[in-house]
Amino acid sequence: MKGLLSLVPARWRPLVFGTTSFLAIFVFWEIAVMSGWANVFFFSQPSKIAVAAAAQIANGELPWNLWVSVMEFLAGFGLAAIVGISAAIIAGWFRDVEYVLDPFVWFTYSAPLAAFYPLFVAWLGLGLPTVIAMTFLFAVTPIYANTLAGLRNADPDLLRAARSFGATQSDLFLKVALPASVPLLVAGLRLGVGRALTGVIVAELFGATAGVGYSISYYGQQLQTTNMFVSLLVIVLMGVILTQLLAALEAQTEGWRVDPNG
Amino acid sequence: MAQIVIEDLAIEYKKPNSDARFMAVEGISYSIEKGAFVTIVGASGCGKSSLLMALAGLIPLARGSVTIDGKTVIGPGSDRAVVFQDASLLPWRSVLGNVSFGLEMQRYGGGDLKERAMHYIDKVGLTRFADYHPHQLSGGMRQRVNIARALAVDPEVLLMDEPFGALDAQTREVMGDDLLDIWERDKKTALFVTHSIDEAIFLADEVLVMGKDPGHVKDIVKIDLPRPRTNDMYDSEQFNEYRKILRNHLAKDMADMRMQTVAEA
């Protein structure tokens, strides 16, 4: 093992071994099914999945489902970001607003939010609005809570320094607390992205007429595992890409962190 | 015959994120008599900690050898104990638990483990704090626990890497006095890394001055002040002479370091 490790230059190791391990999974999967050791009906097969994916792309099914899910995601997540950040800023400025919102925030943290799905269906009907509402509900709390924590965590030394230069309360808020909260805000967005994706998929699983989550559920009823795996892999890709994007953004804002100890 | 013999010692490290290696310390030969107190000074990064860790048997040698009482060092041993600069106490254990820790690791068989730990806690003046956890202690108290932990295993050689580095000047002086008191009682061989020139002179029989790139022995300064050392010695003519010598050595390194920083910027 050690010998194998030193064959690869240190900086390439994560990439090389990561790729190797994904390839190994697919090869193992292919062989396990081919040799009859795993049942193709249950587990499908990477080669078959690739063929099915190509077919779904060719007939426009996959792009359409992806488009619907991405739009729902963007709408729900965008709404959650706007509402979450604005509410946090207001609560950051008026402490009483924070206290008013507290019980509800605390509730959405401990409740399995999917349980509210039927309620949304009753209010908004089956389909797009309900999916967006669920996505919003899943994502809004972590965004709000993290942004608020960021505002509250403004470095006391920094605040004191700013005050010594004669900064007013609103100066302190706008020019010190708000910029200082950005790293935590972005961390909240990253959590929100993950939760929003869960929201989209869960809502689509339960009831929708399009989207990748719907497609998994649809093919599941038909027992078409190959097509289910196509959608599953698309969701994995979505998750990875979104997380990577937000991680990159987080790295960007890392330098903003006001931390005297580095 | 000296107790500790270091011969042509070299230490290598890997550069981060690559397989390349570089010499941190090279060509050090040095001997220490039993019961001597040696302090080590030198610019930051000159390999003082590396040298100490090599003596402790915590890092491999690239070349050369270290022998203690005629035995070649190949790893940590109960003949040595290390006092680290900071944060090496187990935060979830009390003072008593921390001082017992070294004994436990060395599979101390005597039934008096607790009494023995308490004895050394008493020695560093922390009896009242035996049940406290590290985060409830001041920096100076924590370092006393560190020293008690090392003393408790009754080593032949005490290796101390900037044990007072994180303390303020006054506490440092008090701790230095106390350390000398303890040392004069059982005369363990002591190696002590420090950045403070005064501390280096005050404590030592001999100061080992190290230079950089790669780390090497630059000078060995014998300190001929009488023992026990007293605080009025700081103002003596002789102390001042030693101060000058050491400052001269270190000033050159500092000038080099400034140049380097300018060049990098």
Place this chain on the structure above:
Amino acid sequence: MTIALDKPVAASASLRERFEKNRRTAISTLSVIVFLLAWQFLPMLGAVDIRLTSTPLRVLKTAMELVPTADFANDLRISGVEFLAGMALAIAVGIPLGLILGTSRTARLFIDPPLMAIYATPRLALLPIIIVWLGIGLASKIAVVFLGAVFYVLINTMAGVTDTDQRLVRAAKSFGATRLDIFIRIILPSALPAVMIGIRLGIGRGVLGVIVGEMFSSEAGLGNKIMTYGEAVRIDHLLVYTLFVSLCGYLMTTGARLIEERLRSWRPQA
């Protein structure tokens, strides 16, 4: 003189703190009361359709009738068994695996990328395929809870191990500690709080997993009732189950948090 001045200042500060805390509780309570009143009376005023919102008193009444029934107990038992079994499995698999992965850098190089990919993906997307594999009964719910929770346990355990302060390891080595000593006396205790965080997060995900799993397809359980009553638009029934599950989730998470705080009591509060 300074000392004389110090005292009243400190006292008034703590008084202000106490006042602020009371104020906080008062406002939060008031906020909930206003919400409940609005929920109760807006439908009466005809502002919203009562069939779509029910009312708090109605929900309370339904709860009093529903909770003592054998039916309710049965659903609770089913969901509870599914949750506990899945959770136990997640802990039994997640902790050892996290310890191994945390200790071996080579293993991490291979496992990290697929692990992160699964971590970034909503595991609930696996629900339909799990149902194809394991059917609509107990087994598929246990699997969903397991998948929801195991990665939190695993990843936090791993992080706890890799975050172990290397200076402590070095200090232990200097006293001649063996690898086993280091593992048991240094790595395990320092990873424990992180493991507990993993379990706490896992509990939240596990509860969500049971409910979503049962809502998606099942024959019984609290989630099953939520979906049934939801589809029948019986909001009061729906809310009794939903709120009950939320309460369970809250109690378990709080319990886990208490254990967590006890475990890290040796650490200064940040």
